[in-house]
Amino acid sequence: MSDVPFSKGDRVEVRRASSLPGGLRGGDAFYPATVLRAPARSRAQILVEYDSVASPTSTLTPLREYVPWVTARPAPPNEFGRRFLPGETVEAYAEEGWHQGTVLEVSEDNSRYLVFLEATQEEADFLQSCLRLRREWTGGGWDPPFPGQKLLPGKPSPVTESKPGKVRQLKITFSKKSAPRFKKGKTVEVCSDDEGYEGAWYTAVIVDYLGNGKYIVEYLTLKTDDETAPLREEAREDYIRPYPPRRLVPFSLLDKVDVWYNDGWWTGVISKVLNGSTYVIYFSTTNEELVFEQLDLRIHQDWINQKWVIDSQDAFHQLGPATGNLSSKTYFHKGMKVEVRSDEDGYRGSWYTAVILDSIGEDVYLVEYQTLKADDETELLKEKVRGSDIRPYPPEVQQTCGFARLEAVDAWYNDGWWMGHISQILKDLKYQVYFRLSNEEMVFKHDDLRPHLEWMGGQWIPSSKIKALSGGLLATMTYAELAKDDSLLGLLSGGSLSSKVPQLLSLCE
CATH class of the missing domain: 2.30.30 (SH3 type barrels.)
Known part of the structure; x- marks a missing residue:
């Protein structure tokens, strides 16, 4: 068994068929996962749990499966802030996995890249934070190596071996005509990027497919300059979407x-x-x-x-039927790794990692904390806890592309996880986080944050973002400022703005 290079708890990436829409047969991608058992049943397989690939029986449950260990590789270290050049082979994070592609174009500020994806034979736009250099795991190291990593024996320097001719060869691949995602005659909506009309959607019909993700569309509401015929123009696939279904729902404040x-x-x-x-x-x-x-x-x-x-703000309620009975009881067993919520003054609402030692009564458990020590500091703290203050240990979710403003997160502070919201995105992968219970803001590194999840009805549910506020007038202020400033009273109907901040934040919780 010693020849299996992975152990229980190792972070890995598993090569499996690409999940990109329209992906070609045989296209592969790497999906982040955690090893649950190695070796499993036979020396050739390991049991893994994917970070974001959902189980076929529940979209809220991560997929677990046995895979040949040779299809897995160690999770590569993060390499934040790296810039890429046209022609470089990269991996792009999309549809929960890393897909191979080639950089075609770079924006002036190096924040966005146009990438040709091998799996779909199409072009797509990516943020810098969603790209990484394509590397191969040879069993003893990464090729090309990360900064500080020694070159593998017999491997030439990747710098001296790079040749301009490779870029010219790749352009032949770009000319391949991919299958159209939208058929002729289909009614769609096309997003405008014209100045003064950015983000507006216009109803159109697909007239023809030009290849490489480009279409000719004819608008149903826009006319040519002489007003004699419907306007036709070329549109890229990433600016087109199907015509949305009409939903009869009541409207509410902040929708x-x-x-x-x-x-x-x-x-x-x-x-x-x-x-x-x-x-x-x-x-x-x-x-x-x-x-x-x-x-x-x-x-x-x-x-x-x-x-x-x-x-x-009603999006969360749509999860109801999939989550089952929200009041269903969670059963904890001896040795189970959990998180325990504190109700002490000054610590209320924070969560601490623990292990169940025993059940000592109806819905009462003895737990041993993994980060808190007894008063004499000689051993880990043990405590009796109600079942209502315990939840299973949440899955590890890899936040590859960074956190967004107003996103609900858990921050690692004072040996526990504290729920807050991103109030400001700072430089060097740092964030300012607002904590509602204490009405204060603190700065955290990216690695000290995790996406906020709620345990409800036996399922982990991602916390909703207050997207209705993002990019709006309120998004220009921090939560602490919102709680103190009533000058925006006209934006909300009735009452002081201070009294409504908890309501706004509750949409995420």
């Missing part, structure tokens, strides 16, 4: 909605409800408010992973 205006759909936030059918909508792109009737509104939806996702 993110699409508004019919100037022959297209514009995204805004309901900032005031005037009566049962009239609303004031705030548009972050123009920093203005306009009044619309209910018939001119639709709930905002995002096309994600080939399905429509409602982006509003």
Whole structure:
């Protein structure tokens, strides 16, 4: 068994078929996972649990499966801030995995890259933080090596071996014509990137497919300059989406909605409800408010992973049927690794890693903390805890692309995890986090944060983001400022803004 290079708890990446929409047969990608058992049943396989690949029986449960250990490799170290050049072979993070591609174009500020993906034979736009240099694990090290890593025996320097001719050869691959994602005659929506119209969606029909992810579309509401015919133009695939279904839902304050205006759909936030059918909508792109009737509104939806996702404060409730009974009891057993919530003053709401030692009564357990010590500092602290203050140890979620403003996170502080919200994104992968219970902000490194998850009905549920506020007027202020400043009273109807901050934050919790 010693020839198996992985042990229980090791962080790995497993090569499996690509999950990218339209992926070609045989296209592979690497998916982050944790080794649960090695070797498993036979010397040739290990049991892994994926970070983000969902089980086929539940989208909220990570997939566990036996895989040949030769298909796994150690998780490579993070290499933040690296810049890439056209022609470099990279791996791009998409659909929960790392997919091989080649850099085609680089933005002026080196923050975005156009990448040709091998799995789909198509081009896609990526943030710098979602890319890494393509490396191979040879069993003894990475090739090419990371900074500080010794070159493998017999391997030439990757710098001296790079040849311009490789870039020219790759351009032949780019000309391959991929299968169209949208068929001729299909009704779609096309997003504008014209100045003054950025982010607006216009209804159109697919006229023809040009290849390389480009289409000719004909708009249903836009005319040519001479007003004699419907406007036709070329549109890239990443600016096209299917026509969204109409959903009849009631609108509420702070709902993110699409508004019919100037022959297209514009995204805004309901900032005031005037009566049962009239609303004031705030548009972050123009920093203005306009009044619309209910018939001119639709709930905002995002096309994600080939399905429509409602982006509003009601989005969480759609998870209800999939989560089962939210009051269902969780059973803990001896030796189980858990997290325990504190209710002591000054520590209320923080979570601490522990192990169940024994059940000592109805829904009462004896636990041993893994990061807290007894008063004499000689041994780990043991304590009786109610079952309602215990939850299973959450899965490790790799936040590869960084955290977003207003995102709910857990911060590692004073030997425990404290729930807060990203109030500001700083330099060098640092974040300012606002804690509602103490009404204070602190700065944390990326590695000291994790995405916030809620344990409900026997499932881990990702915490909703307050996306309705992101990019809006409120997003220009920190939570601490919001709690103290009533000058934005007009944005929220009735009451002081200070009293409404807990309501806004509760949308994430």
